[in-house]
Amino acid sequence: MITVARVYDQPDADRVFVDRLWPRGIRKDDPRVGRWLKDVTPSNELRSWYHSNRDRYDDFVARYREELASGPAAEALDELRKLADDGDIELATAAKDVEHSHVPVIVDALNR
Numbered sequence: 001m002i003t004v005a006r007v008y009d010q011p012d013a014d015r016v017f018v019d020r021l022w023p024r025g026i027r028k029d030d031p032r033v034g035r036w037l038k039d040v041t042p043s044n045e046l047r048s049w050y051h052s053n054r055d056r057y058d059d060f061v062a063r064y065r066e067e068l069a070s071g072p073a074a075e076a077l078d079e080l081r082k083l084a085d086d087g088d089i090e091l092a093t094a095a096k097d098v099e100h101s102h103v104p105v106i107v108d109a110l111n112r
Contacts, residue, residue, distance in 0.1 A: 001088045002110055004103055006095075007032055013088040016080060018106060020047060023094035034092065035083075039076035042102050043067055057100050064105050077109055084110055 003013060007023050015034030017023075020041040026033060042050070042064050050060040067073045083089050095101035 002084055002107055003088070003090045004098060004107065005090050005092050006098070007092040008094070009092075011090055011092070013090040014083065015090045015092050016083060017092045018080075018103060019093050019095070020044065021094075026094075032092070034090075037076050037080060039072040040068075040080055040106060041073075043073075054100075061105055064102055065109070068105070068109055077106070080106070081110055 001013075005012070005015075007017055007019075007026060009032070011032060011034060015032070017033045017036045018038075018040055020038050022028075023033075041047070042060075046060070046063055046067060049063075050056075053059070068077050080089075091103055091106060093101060093103050095103065098104075
């Protein structure tokens with residue numbers, strides 16, 4: 001089972017932090033982070049583009065799915081898929097609007 005939480009909450013399962021940038025106010029050894037898999041996140045270019053174009057979420061999703069199809073993002077997604085196959089995992093993010101972030105795209109890719 002795959003669940004989603006904010007990194008500031010206490011973990012309910014094996015946690016994988018899936019943001020490119022380290023969360024504010026969290027120490028590197030904080031157990032709420034768990035494993036950090038930043039390669040599964042959108043590239044810096046796509047992240048910056050989406051930050052400037054928040055009203056184009058569908059375009060962001062399409063572009064992010066392309067990134068997840070090859071290269072380091074695809075390899076990281078495969079690693080995440082193996083972790084999910086081994087048991088329950090919790091994807092953690094610092095995003096305030098989780099519903100309109102990259103995390104639902106990751107969950108969808110894992111559930112396919």
